[in-house]
Amino acid sequence: MQYRYDDTNPDAEKKEYIDHIEEIVQWMGWKPFKITYTSDYFQELYELAVELITRGCAYVDHQTPDEIKEYREKKLNSPWRDRPISESLKLFEDMRCGLIEEGKATLRMKQDMQSDNFNMYDLIAYRIKFTPHPHAGDKWCIYPSYDYAHCIVDSLENVTHSLCTLEFETRRASYYWLLHALGIYQPYVWEYSRLNVSNTVMSKRKLNRLVTEKWVDGWDDPRLMTLAGLRRRGMTSTAINSFVRGIGITRSARVKLCCSLIVPHPQQEEQYHKPCDGTLISVSRLEYHVREELNKTAPRTMVVLHPLK
Structure with a gap:
């Protein structure tokens, strides 16, 4: 068994959580053969994001969260969706260098705004956060989203089966879209029901x-x-x-x-x-x-x- 910390959000990661997870897994009698962090792959993820832009499959967007929500509800493309590839590459580099304010730009995948699956509505791949990361330090001021990083790191680690609960089933299309767009190995995705126990909450x-x-x-x-x-x-x-x-x-x-x-x-x-x-x-x-x-x-x-x- 291998387990990986999807530590893509520096605001939510704490060393005490990591230590507790490892301690409680050991108490349960399980010993992973390998422990990894998504943050170990930040450089590879950044390079693949550049490749995604180069292939015309991602763009830098300046919409606010409310505007993104409104445009998704109406199935409308962002005004910046069709900007030149060279312009997105320059702006993404500016994001990495900390030249753009937090909240003023994101990198979005150019998926399918007309799909019946809302998880294909140009999901965010990168956002700006001027927050040090507990594992990666202060090297980065842009961080990948879960939707972008999860499937790529599965591929980089040669995961054979990616297992998740049923509420993630609608994300499968985005999972395979990104791996196909980059032309990299695609693990098999399988979803199962969540465990719920009576007289308590599990969420x-x-x-x-x-x-x-x-x-x-x-x-x-x-x-x-x-x-x-x-x-x-x-x-x-x-x-x-x-x-x-x-x-x-x-x-x-x-x-x-x-x-x-x-x-x-x-x-x-x-x-x-x-x-x-x-x-x-x-x-x-x-x-x-x-x-x-x-x-x-x-x-x-x-x-x-x-x-x-």
Whole structure:
């Protein structure tokens, strides 16, 4: 297993997050054979962006975020979409050298503004940010977007299968468009359903709000379904791994809440095996695997308090 930090946004990257991810993955019993950073490829990504402009597949744009949104909704081309290649090359170099103010220019891919897929509406490849990067330092003042960097680094690292959750399925067209435009190796992309568990939230955006607004006591709050929270609650990595293996992988957006567990009383067997429609995995399934682990590992002592003589 290899894992890579897609650290394309210097405002969002923190060393504490990186350290915690590595520590919690180790606790789970997984050891990657290689750890990489997207920022390790900033030079290659920049050179490929220049190549993309040279091939007439990217341009420097000066629209504001609100203007970009409006033009996308109306499926209109940017006024700067058809500017000369030489002009875009000069402006992109100015962006790299810090000669253009933050927010005054972006590099956009020249995709298909008439597509039915909104992820083909000339996505942004580079933006200006005068922010030092925690891994790359202060060498760069332009940073690639996730949509631009993700597929290229997959290709540079010879990834065979790029796996992501179903909400990224509409991005597949953009993924292959960029690799085809550059004429580089194309990994196989496959999407699967997100894991959702009942009685909790799994969305990173919602979890982040709970943490930043102090509704919970950090990312390891035992009320959260984070790995750190489950560990603090006392669950073992063995039980969590068993739970995940038992669920398996599916592309279905609707997962049944059927647990099919060993139940304490035969009379309850019917309700445990009866499936019901839903979009969640019942938390009782995780609890089942925790009990199974404890049954194997918890010490037991039997004592007779009042023995008969």
